Amino acid sequence: MQILNRLFGVLSSLRLTVISIAAAFVLVFAGTLAQVHAGLYYVQEQYFQSWMVMWSPASGAYKIPIFPGGHLIGAVLLINLITAHIRRFSWTWSKAGIQLIHFGLIVMLAGGLATDLFSVNSYMRLRKGETKNYSEDAIRMELAVIDETDASIDQVTAIPGEVLSKGGEITHETLPFKIIIRSFFANSKLRNVGQEQGTSLPAASNGIGQRLSITIAEPTTKIDERDVMSAVVEIIPNKGATLGTWLISDAMAERQEFDLESHHWSLQIRPARYYKPYSLTLQTFTHEVYPGTMTPKNFSSKVNIVDPEGKNSRQVEIWMNHPLRHEGDTYYQSGFEPDDSGTVLQVVRNPSYQAPYVSCIIVAIGLIMQFTRHLTGFARRAKPPIVP
């Protein structure tokens, strides 16, 4: 019991608060500087959305934790806040401000953690008149294995990119064949065979891969670029001999095709998709600029939302700072296709998006209460004695 008491004492101590804030400060500072070389996504993953920041030598042979990561610091602060609240809570006016501030912070930290764990961020690209019922991930890729036998419907088996990166053999009950990952590239460059030095060997024995050579590329750190995931896969039917190898890549728009047992199959690496229970159609996209300049004044997209039965449809406009919220998804005007032929909408699914709003209001009230109390005291004491 005494140990528990002491543990409670440590967890709720101001010393732990100060240490955690100091650690958070160091982490944020280091994480900001690290973005110069490592890029935003990598740092976000390694520093802020991790339990420990790891260091590994250039050879990458081992990893050692060197500093607490964002999740760990956040969790410790959260526990510290909650326990301190329990320990020191009292219903007095003089404490109300401080207590509101910290209660608001609890809501914010918990909401932030929930956002990190549960929110999904994707994009929907629509050309004028196009209808889609899915959005695409900005980073994660998938291998789509498509049964195209029936021309009116695609039977898709999607294999996440992370599975491909592990290599080995992929089997699935819907597939009458095995997929063997012969090689995998997180980022790659495709060249015509013989185009440059080091591109003498074709990547695969079938499809466009016979004419292309593949080389490995460093992962990109730029915010406006994306890694080009590629793989060479071998298809071996469950009954029968190998069909050979195919090159599949994010850089190729066309699918790689083959026939097996009177079924027509195709393979494609594409951004991971999230299907929606409704669809969006782009009516118009407008891109206004200030007269005589290229400075954008506004972007806006008019879209039609149609529910699955196709019964209810409504038209909405999405523009800068005015997102559309629908069925738990939020659509933001994010960008546009070259020559304004289409729009790019960012799609966010974040179950805890209201947490910051609630916490902000609570903390602001707390801060104002606290500082008005301070300030009135401060002003009263600061007045010099009046000399008659």
Add this chain to the structure above:
Amino acid sequence: MKRLLPYIFLLASVLWLGLSWVPHTPKQGEFDLGAFSRIPVLVGGRIKPLDTVARNSLLIMRGKQTVYIPDGKTLAATRWLADTLFDGKVADTYPVFAVANQEVLGMFGMPQQDKRYCTFDELRNYLPQIEEQGKASSETDSKERTPFQTAIFNLRNSLVLYQQLKNSVHPEGTVDFAKEINTYAETIFAGTASLKEGATPLEKERMNLLKTSLARYQAQTDSSYMRVVAPLADGQAMDWLTTGDALIRVDSPESIPAPVSAFADMGDAYRAGDNVAFSKVTKEYAGWLSIQHPDWTLRSNYELRFNQMEPFYQSMVLYVGAFLLACCSWLVCPKGLRKTAFLILLLALVVHSFGMFSRMWLQGRPPVTNLYSSAIFVGWGAVVLGIVIERLFRDGIGIACSGLVGFITLIIAHHLGSNGDTLEMMTAVLDSNIWLATHVVVITAGYSAMFLAGFIALAYVLLGLLTNRLTKETAKTLTRMVYGVVCFATLFSFVGTVLGGIWADQSWGRFWGWDPKENGALLIVLWCSLILHARWGGFIRQRGLICMAILGNVITSFSWFGVNMLGVGLHSYGFMDQAFPWLIGFCISQVAIVFCAQLPLTSWKSFAKQGGE
């Protein structure tokens, strides 16, 4: 008499201000450019007076708002612009192209000095090389450019701007524009008539004239820097045209828009050196504009006044004065000098506020819209807080610290403003007055409070170490000031950061994205809460609080400028490369002072005899 002295001083300062606001009247035989410099035109999506166009163009090209010509005279910006628009040959002889790179100067066979102002005539023969090299550097990422590439890139941009200016009213080298457009309009009219059935077709010569004119006006439109032709009364900003565009739409001599004729007459009078005619036509055109567009004329006139008054320069001078007077008040005549310093600081704040609110009115925006205006606002906020502190404590510290912060931030603003128009239009994502007014203003006020706290803490250390004026009482008071101001900084920074998160959630779909600018704001919040919690827990005392407040200066300047220099975000600012050594120097000085503050108290001049904190 002694009691009146502060007010006499104030009066003298007001007189100094008033004198520099008296507009310059032209001497006999000189061109009267008053009405000309007020004429509004459309550049960069904004309607502004020609005076602003002239000043900003010169800032971009040579870094100053005036031109020094070899015979020792100074040329006002509008005079230079008038030459450039109407009489290119004369303008070609002015040294307006700043080249600050020895290699580039060497390329032109000029003496290899650090900086030289070249004329267009001097550069004329090297245009193909500049174009070639400049194009190559424009394809290089701005961070990876060598100094040579940067210099040649900037020179190429200046030359492009200059050429565009020369073609802004009429194609370069035009002699008699009024006559030219009249002939053109008559020919168009005749040409339209000749298309009717049974009419005789236009002679070949006149057909050719039409063809070449149309091509000429199209070329002018393509290379013009500004749109000078204002629409008629019911027009919108969208409807401004270039002269070429306006002429292409003409179908008879009567349909030539009034602004085109006015500019044509202006140019002809200017080239002929006829100052009476020039003055008459500019005034007539100004009158036409004020009837057609009273609102634009009002703003344009106001902006001209604002440009001429240079309120930020004047408040900069006054801030230095207030700072020096406050410092002197600790040595001699404490009461009188402090009062004088306070009055001067108030005057400086009035002028500073006038400048800031003028910009807000001209732009129709909240005070902070870009880095330049953030510097103006940081100083303003710090001075307001400093005045409050001074009213509470009455010891001159508030005056000295806020005067210094006001001066430094206005210097920074001055350098940030050398990239061109500081009242630029907002890109789509920033186009939200509510968020600009709340998030941006609150977070910038947080910077103000951080800097003020940091500078009061600096005063504590410097007074304590170097003088014997820091008594125990004063030390206690200063600490209370720092603590109070840090509380304010916490409030502003936290609320500002959260508002920023909410804006980001509204426009990008995430509350927090670990972007460098966001992290910078978070660092300030974390630092403030660290100071407050460490103080509440008794982990730091007086000196610790002071030192942490000084380090707050480093963190705030990192968050304000440092993150922009990392080159990770979406913006890169030209000024940033030059500012980097200054930022590093400032940070090192702050850390050095914190180190000095660690000396045992017995080595502090103030505490040597008193002993202990």
